[in-house]
Amino acid sequence: MNIVVCVKHVPDAQGDRTFTDSDMTVDREGVDGLLSELDEYAVEESLKLAEASGGTVTVVTVGPAAAADAVKKALQMGADKGVHVSDEAIHGSDAPATSLILAAAVKKVTDGAPELVVTGMASTDGTMGVVPAMLAERLGLPQVTFASELSVVDGKITAKRDSDASTETIEATAPALISVTDQINEPRYPSFKGIMAAKKKPVEQWTLADLGLDASQVGLANSWTKVVEVAKRPPRQQGEIITDEGDGGVKLAEFLAAHKFL
Amino acid sequence: MGEVLILVDHVDGKLRKATAELLTIARRLGEPSAVHIGPGAETAQVTLAKYGAGKVYVFDDPAALGHLVAPQAEVLAAVVAKTNPVAVLIPSNSIGKEVAARLAIKTESGVITDAVDVQAGDGGPVATQSAFAGSYTVKSQVTKGAAIIAVKPNSAAISPAPAAGAIERVDVALSDLAKAAPITERKPKAKSGRPELTEASIVVSGGRGTGGDFSPVEGFADTLGAAVGASRAAVDAGWYPHSNQVGQTGKQVSPQLYVACGISGAIQHRAGMQTSKTIIAINKDEEAPIFELVDFGVIGDLFNVLPQATDEVKKRKG
Numbered sequence: 001m002n003i004v005v006c007v008k009h010v011p012d013a014q015g016d017r018t019f020t021d022s023d024m025t026v027d028r029e030g031v032d033g034l035l036s037e038l039d040e041y042a043v044e045e046s047l048k049l050a051e052a053s054g055g056t057v058t059v060v061t062v063g064p065a066a067a068a069d070a071v072k073k074a075l076q077m078g079a080d081k082g083v084h085v086s087d088e089a090i091h092g093s094d095a096p097a098t099s100l101i102l103a104a105a106v107k108k109v110t111d112g113a114p115e116l117v118v119t120g121m122a123s124t125d126g127t128m129g130v131v132p133a134m135l136a137e138r139l140g141l142p143q144v145t146f147a148s149e150l151s152v153v154d155g156k157i158t159a160k161r162d163s164d165a166s167t168e169t170i171e172a173t174a175p176a177l178i179s180v181t182d183q184i185n186e187p188r189y190p191s192f193k194g195i196m197a198a199k200k201k202p203v204e205q206w207t208l209a210d211l212g213l214d215a216s217q218v219g220l221a222n223s224w225t226k227v228v229e230v231a232k233r234p235p236r237q238q239g240e241i242i243t244d245e246g247d248g249g250v251k252l253a254e255f256l257a258a259h260k261f262l
Numbered sequence: 263m264g265e266v267l268i269l270v271d272h273v274d275g276k277l278r279k280a281t282a283e284l285l286t287i288a289r290r291l292g293e294p295s296a297v298h299i300g301p302g303a304e305t306a307q308v309t310l311a312k313y314g315a316g317k318v319y320v321f322d323d324p325a326a327l328g329h330l331v332a333p334q335a336e337v338l339a340a341v342v343a344k345t346n347p348v349a350v351l352i353p354s355n356s357i358g359k360e361v362a363a364r365l366a367i368k369t370e371s372g373v374i375t376d377a378v379d380v381q382a383g384d385g386g387p388v389a390t391q392s393a394f395a396g397s398y399t400v401k402s403q404v405t406k407g408a409a410i411i412a413v414k415p416n417s418a419a420i421s422p423a424p425a426a427g428a429i430e431r432v433d434v435a436l437s438d439l440a441k442a443a444p445i446t447e448r449k450p451k452a453k454s455g456r457p458e459l460t461e462a463s464i465v466v467s468g469g470r471g472t473g474g475d476f477s478p479v480e481g482f483a484d485t486l487g488a489a490v491g492a493s494r495a496a497v498d499a500g501w502y503p504h505s506n507q508v509g510q511t512g513k514q515v516s517p518q519l520y521v522a523c524g525i526s527g528a529i530q531h532r533a534g535m536q537t538s539k540t541i542i543a544i545n546k547d548e549e550a551p552i553f554e555l556v557d558f559g560v561i562g563d564l565f566n567v568l569p570q571a572t573d574e575v576k577k578r579k580g
C-alpha cells in the first residue's frame with residue numbers, strides 16, 4: 001500500500017511563540033521550527049503500514065523554505081520521498097486554503113489515485129484539527145479520523161476513536177483519509193543510517209502553478225476568515241505559595257472558603 | 263435579523279450543556295434555529311424552545327450518527343442552503359470541529375474553532391479564541407459565506423428566552439460517500455457519577471505525582487462536586503482513562519477552579535487548563551513550572567495535603 005503522509009512545520013512550543021506585528025499571522029521566522037510533534041505519530045504509523053504491506057511513504061508539506069526541515073525529519077525517520085509545496089502567495093493561508101493546496105499536491109503525487117492519506121490529529125501551532133476532515137471532503141475520500149488504534153488489512157481499515165461518551169470502532173475501505181492521535185504509537189527516532197540515507201532521497205519542489213492553482217485561491221488576502229485583534233494575555237500573577245508544615249490542607253480549605261468555592 | 267443555526271449537542275436526545283449556551287449566544291447574532299440530528303428531538307424540543315429556538319430542524323435517519331462526521335455535515339449543508347443563515351454555531355468538540363470543517367468546504371464559508379466568546383460586530387460575528395496555550399487572545403471574523411463558528415463549552419452564561427421551537431423535518435438523501443465510514447461499535451464509557459470534564463465548574467487533576475493512586479484526588483474532587491482530570495503521564499501509565507486527559511491532546515478545560523495535584527505544568531498540559539479562572543497546585547517540588555500559574559500553591563506531598571483539605575472542606579460544609 002502506498003501512503004502519502006501530510007506534515008506541518010511549526011514553531012517550537014518550547015520557544016516563545018508569537019504573532020508578527022505587520023499582518024497578525026503566526027511568526028514563523030523569529031522562532032525555531034520543527035516537524036509538528038503530532039505529525040511524528042502520522043509518519044510512524046505510515047512507516048509501519050508501508051513496512052507491513054510493502055509500499056512506499058511519500059511525505060508532503062506546504063510551507064516556507066524552512067518547512068523543508070519537516071520533510072527532512074520524516075525522510076530521516078524512513079519515508080521514501082518528499083514533496084515540498086512553497087510559494088510566496090501561500091503565506092497566511094487559512095485551513096480551507098491549506099487543505100486545497102494539500103489536496104492538489106496529494107492528487108499530483110499519486111496521479112489522482114491516492115491509496116491512503118495519513119495526517120496527525122492537529123497541528124501544535126494552529127491546533128484547530130480541521131485540515132484532515134477538509135482534506136477528506138476535498139479528496140472525496142472516506143474519513144477515518146482521530147484513530148487511537150488502527151489496522152489496515154488488504155485495504156480494510158479498522159480504527160478506534162475515543163469520543164466523550166464512548167469508544168467507537170470505525171470501518172472503511174481504502175482509498176481513505178486517516179488521522180491519528182498521540183495514543184497510537186511511539187514515534188521512532190531517526191537512526192544514523194536513516195539520517196545518512198535521507199540525504200539521497202528525492203524531494204520535489206512545487207509551486208502553486210505546478211499544482212494548477214492560482215494565487216487568488218490562497219494566502220492571507222484570500223482567506224475566508226480575518227484576524228481583527230491579537231493581544232498578549234497578561235502573564236498570570238503568581239499568587240500565594242505556602243510550604244506545607246502540617247497544615248497545608250487546612251490552609252488550602254481556607255483559601256477555597258475565602259474565595260467562595262465552598 | 264437573519265437566522266442563526268446551532269447544531270444541537272446531545273447524546274440520544276439528552277441535551278448537553280453546550281446546547282443552551284449556543285442558543286444563548288445565537289440570540290446575540292440573530293434568530294436562533296436548532297438543528298437536531300439523531301433521535302430524541304421531541305424530548306429536546308422543550309429545552310430548545312425555552313432557550314430561544316424559533317425552529318427545530320430535525321433529521322433522525324439513524325444513518326446520520328451511524329457514520330463518522332460526513333453525514334452531519336451534509337445535513338447541515340442542506341439546512342444552510344435552505345435558510346442562508348448569518349452564522350452556524352457548532353459545539354467545539356472533536357466531532358463538532360470536523361463537522362464544521364467539512365461544512366466550510368461544502369458551503370465555501372470561513373470557519374473559526376475553539377471560540378470562547380462570540381459577539382455581534384460590524385460585518386458579522388466576532389469570535390474570541392485563545393492561542394499558543396492560552397498566552398494570546400485572538401479575535402477574528404469570517405469574511406466569506408455563513409460564519410461557521412465552533413464554540414467551546416462554558417463560553418456563555420445561559421439564560422432562557424422562550425420561542426416557538428417549531429419542528430420542521432429536513433429531507434436529505436445522504437450520499438454514499440457520507441456512509442463510507444460506518445461506526446460499527448460504540449462502547450459506552452463507564453460513568454463516574456461526576457460532572458463532565460469540559461462542563462464542570464471545578465476540576466481536580468492528578469499527575470505522575472499520584473504514583474497511580476488517584477483516591478486522594480477523587481476524594482477531594484467529590485467534596486467539591488468536581489470533575490477529575492489527569493495529565494498525559496498519568497494516562498500513559500494506565501492510571502486514568504484517556505477521556506479524562508487535560509491538555510493539548512486531551513480536553514481543554516476552562517473551569518472556575520482548577521486544582522493540579524502532582525502535575526509539573528508542561529506546556530502541553532497548560533494548553534488545556536491555562537485559561538481557568540483560579541488555579542491551585544499541590545506539588546512537592548517548589549521549582550515546578552505549574553507554580554508560575556497559580557493563585558494559590560502548596561509545596562508539599564499531595565498524600566498529606568489532599569486528605570487534610572478534604573476533611574477540612576467537609577467540616578466547613580457541615
Ligand SMILES: Cc1cc2nc3c(=O)[nH]c(=O)nc-3n(C[C@H](O)[C@H](O)[C@H](O)COP(=O)(O)OP(=O)(O)OC[C@H]3O[C@@H](n4cnc5c(N)ncnc54)[C@H](O)[C@@H]3O)c2cc1C
Nearest residue numbers: 469470471493494495509510511512524525526546547564
Ligand atoms: C505531542 C505531545 C502532546 C502532549 N499532550 C499532553 C496533554 O494533552 N496533556 C498533558 O498533561 N501532557 C501532554 N504531553 C506531555 C507533557 O509534555 C508532560 O510530559 C506531562 O504533562 C507530564 O505529566 P505530569 O506533570 O503528571 O508528570 P511530571 O512532569 O513527571 O510531573 C510530576 C510532578 O509531580 C510532582 N510530585 C511527585 N510526587 C509528588 C507527591 N507525592 N506530591 C506532590 N507532588 C508530587 C513532581 O514534583 C512533579 O512536578 C504531551 C506531550 C507531547 C510531546
